[in-house]
Amino acid sequence: MNTERWHQRAGRRLRHSIQLRMVLVFLLLAAAMTFVLVSGAQRAFSVGWREAARPMLADYVDRLASEVTAGGATPQIERAEALVRRLPITVRIEGPRVQWASHDDTTHRDWEDRRDRRRLHDGPPLLERVTADGHRLSFGIDEAVFERRPRLIGYALAAVLLITGLAWLYVRRLLRPLNDISAGARRFGAGDFGEPIPVRHPRRPDELGQLALTINTMGHDIHQMLEAKRALLLAISHELRSPITRARLNAELLPEDGEVRAPREALLRDLQEMATLVSDLLESERLATRHAALQREPTDLGALVAEVLRELGARHAGAPQVTVHVQGDLSALPLDAARIRLLLRNLLDNALRHGGDAARPPELHLRRTAAGVEIEVRDHGPGVPEAQLQQLAEAFYRPDSARTRTAGGVGLGLYLCRLVARAHGGTLTLRNAEPGLSAVVVLPGA
Numbered sequence: 161m162n163t164e165r166w167h168q169r170a171g172r173r174l175r176h177s178i179q180l181r182m183v184l185v186f187l188l189l190a191a192a193m194t195f196v197l198v199s200g201a202q203r204a205f206s207v208g209w210r211e212a213a214r215p216m217l218a219d220y221v222d223r224l225a226s227e228v229t230a231g232g233a234t235p236q237i238e239r240a241e242a243l244v245r246r247l248p249i250t251v252r253i254e255g256p257r258v259q260w261a262s263h264d265d266t267t268h269r270d271w272e273d274r275r276d277r278r279r280l281h282d283g284p285p286l287l288e289r290v291t292a293d294g295h296r297l298s299f300g301i302d303e304a305v306f307e308r309r310p311r312l313i314g315y316a317l318a319a320v321l322l323i324t325g326l327a328w329l330y331v332r333r334l335l336r337p338l339n340d341i342s343a344g345a346r347r348f349g350a351g352d353f354g355e356p357i358p359v360r361h362p363r364r365p366d367e368l369g370q371l372a373l374t375i376n377t378m379g380h381d382i383h384q385m386l387e388a389k390r391a392l393l394l395a396i397s398h399e400l401r402s403p404i405t406r407a408r409l410n411a412e413l414l415p416e417d418g419e420v421r422a423p424r425e426a427l428l429r430d431l432q433e434m435a436t437l438v439s440d441l442l443e444s445e446r447l448a449t450r451h452a453a454l455q456r457e458p459t460d461l462g463a464l465v466a467e468v469l470r471e472l473g474a475r476h477a478g479a480p481q482v483t484v485h486v487q488g489d490l491s492a493l494p495l496d497a498a499r500i501r502l503l504l505r506n507l508l509d510n511a512l513r514h515g516g517d518a519a520r521p522p523e524l525h526l527r528r529t530a531a532g533v534e535i536e537v538r539d540h541g542p543g544v545p546e547a548q549l550q551q552l553a554e555a556f557y558r559p560d561s562a563r564t565r566t567a568g569g570v571g572l573g574l575y576l577c578r579l580v581a582r583a584h585g586g587t588l589t590l591r592n593a594e595p596g597l598s599a600v601v602v603l604p605g606a
Contacts, residue, residue, distance in 0.1 A: 182331050187324060217287075224249075225289040225297050233292035234258065246300045255295030263302070337368040341375060345397050348375075353383035397441045404435050440572045445504065445554065447579035454583055456498040461490035461533065463499060468504045472512060478523035482508060488528025495584065495603070503580040506573035507537040515539020515596055532586070532604040540596040549590050553578040569590060577601065 164172070173180060227243060228235045228251065237260050244262040252261040274472050292602045328413045337360060355378070357372040363374060367414040384492055388465035408431045414424045469482060511522035518540035523538040544552060577599070578588040586603040 171525075182335075183324065183328050186327050186331075190323075190571060200340075215256065221287055221289060221299055224251075224299055225291070227299060228253075229291055235291060235295050235297060236359060248300050250300040252298040252300075253295055255293065256290070257293075258295055276382070335368075337372060339370050340367070344375060344379070348379040348382065350464060351386075353379050356380075364468065393441055397438045400434070400438050404431055404438065407431055408435070437572070440576060442577060443499075444572060444576055447576070456494045456496055456499040458492040459497045459500065461493055461495070461500070464501055465524065465526065466502060468508060471505065471541050472508055475509075481511070483521055485523065485525045487526065489532070490526055491526060492578070493533060496580075499580045499583065502531045503577045503601065505537070506577050507535075507601070510573050510599075511597075512535050515541035517541070532602065533602070535601040536598060538593050538596055538598040540593075543592045543597050544571035544590075547590065549592070552590050553588060573597070 224243065228240045230236055230239060235253050235255070235258055237253070237258065240253065240260065243249070244251055250261075252263075253259065273407075288300045289299075291297065310410045336485075340357050344355075347355060356376045359369045359372045359376075361369060362373070392562045398531065408428065411424055411427045411431060414420050465484065469484075473481075508522065508524065515522050520540040522537065522539040525538075526535075527534040527536075530563065555572060555575045556573045557575075574588070574590070581588045583605065584603045586601060589597050589600045592598075
């Protein structure tokens with residue numbers, strides 16, 4: 161069960177997404193630039209306008225005071241009301257005979273605070289006048305007239321979201337080649353070099369296009385090297401078959417008794433091992449192609465297992481008998497009998513080599529399921545370190561480099577098993593069974 165909270169998931173996605181981080185950087189940059197411009201303009205206006213506008217504003221306030229008093233000494237409320245209705249200003253009259261304010265006390269009190277902050281360090285208040293009879297006239301700006309309606313905030317928010325969405329779409333389109341490059345790298349890593357990475361504007365590519373072209377060139381070079389290696393292995397393997405066959409024929413012509421008997425048998429074993437290695441190399445190169453040709457025919461898997469066990473019994477003299485467990489009908493399965501025989505031989509040979517000295521003999525489980533056939537071979541030996549399980553089915557890989565080839569082989573057995581399973585559309589899975597190693601082959605649709 162996933163216990164991550166939404167902010168943890170968002171943080172993880174942000175840490176692993178260049179697109180999200182670029183959009184976030186754009187938004188932060190836009191917000192910072194807006195703040196700097198607005199605050200700078202306000203600061204410049206608030207600092208510079210006073211000296212420049214003071215004479216004009218003082219003259220304008222004198223005219224307003226004269227209009228309220230009608231040129232006399234006592235302010236008139238009717239004229240103040242008419243002035244407030246005509247202009248977006250506030251008026252407050254305080255004196256011995258007239259006490260009047262165009263707005264409530266909160267507005268006046270707020271204005272007084274702002275007015276005090278706007279006073280210069282020297283000189284009288286800029287927006288106040290005192291009449292001849294002792295009345296004080298306070299003028300201010302009716303800020304309610306300039307307040308924006310609440311829906312403008314929604315418009316601004318919608319505009320911000322729209323700009324963010326457009327930025328997201330643009331960045332996503334801009335970085336779309338990264339997805340193509342990632343998919344192409346995965347294809348090249350899997351051995352599929354038939355489809356190159358698409359490049360936008362190949363004649364004048366941008367940085368990502370140049371990266372895609374570089375990876376395509378690298379994939380082409382790797383493909384050529386792999387093809388050259390495959391051709392070299394095939395050529396060497398074919399060329400080795402003839403001298404190995406002649407050497408084996410000459411060894412078999414030696415006398416079977418006397419002093420040459422032991423060297424003759426040792427030579428035949430070595431030649432057989434060389435012939436098997438050459439055959440495995442040729443078979444691995446055939447199966448490594450994307451479209452390995454299979455000769456499927458109705459196959460009795462039980463009879464095939466019996467043949468392989470007889471062959472291995474002669475090779476591993478004195479080894480314990482493999483315990484076989486069969487579930488379901490295993491006759492008339494559409495399989496390539498030669499390749500499945502190779503798979504069974506390698507899996508069982510591996511189990512007998514590494515688990516033959518254990519207290520319990522190796523086990524072979526054959527199961528017929530609705531999806532196909534499952535073949536499991538398990539030994540009870542020491543197993544394999546977890547860090548080496550992923551590499552165990554690679555070509556020429558042996559977990560213990562100190563082991564001899566007689567004990568550990570050359571590292572093609574499990575690799576061939578994986579190729580045979582993949583050619584049949586199946587999989588090979590290796591895991592530590594504690595004790596021992598378990599190899600499970602699933603052949604779907606069998």
